Amino acid sequence: MALKTPKNRISSVYGVTHDTAVxxxxxxxxxxxxxxxxxxxxxxxxxxxxxxxxxxxxxxxGTTVPKMAFIxxxxxxxxLNVPEGIPFTDGISYNATSTDADPASAGGYGATSTLYLYTx
Numbered sequence: 001m002a003l004k005t006p007k008n009r010i011s012s013v014y015g016v017t018h019d020t021a022v023x024x025x026x027x028x029x030x031x032x033x034x035x036x037x038x039x040x041x042x043x044x045x046x047x048x049x050x051x052x053x054x055x056x057x058x059x060x061x062g063t064t065v066p067k068m069a070f071i072x073x074x075x076x077x078x079x080l081n082v083p084e085g086i087p088f089t090d091g092i093s094y095n096a097t098s099t100d101a102d103p104a105s106a107g108g109y110g111a112t113s114t115l116y117l118y119t120x
Contacts, residue, residue: 014038014118022051022096022113029057029091031119036085037092041116044072049113050097057091064093071100085120092119 017030022042042051052066067088072078096113 014120017115017117017119019115019117020112022049022094022115024061024095024097026054026059026061026093026095028059028093030094030117031088031092033057033091034087034089035092035119036087037082038085038118038120039079039081040118041077041079042070042072043077043114044074045112047074047098048072049074050100051115052095052097053088054093055088055090056093059093059095061095092117 015031015035019027019030037053042049049072050069051072052069054064055067056064058064068086070078070080094115094117
């Protein structure tokens with residue numbers, strides 16, 4: 001996982017989380033507490049990617065129920081914009097897998113993918 005906040009995105013309005021290694025490894029509480037998700041951009045690597053978001057500050061893959069999930073076909077980009085935002089009460093956590101299963105062990109999505117999260 002390589003999280004950073006780029007300065008060339010819309011970071012003056014939203015907090016921007018940039019992850020260049022989206023994988024099965026759970027990114028727990030990316031916002032550091034409750035937050036509102038206003039959108040995201042995802043560029044999938046080789047292989048279909050199943051991206052899951054959890055309303056949890058301590059999400060566990062295979063145990064915690066996702067709040068929402070998306071499938072992004074291999075080598076494509078997908079973006080979601082929600083002007084009103086989607087509230088996450090406990091924290092915004094996420095992970096990705098190569099199948100619709102949400103395994104608790106490693107061996108999930110292995111291709112290089114990039115994710116930008118726009119939050120407050």
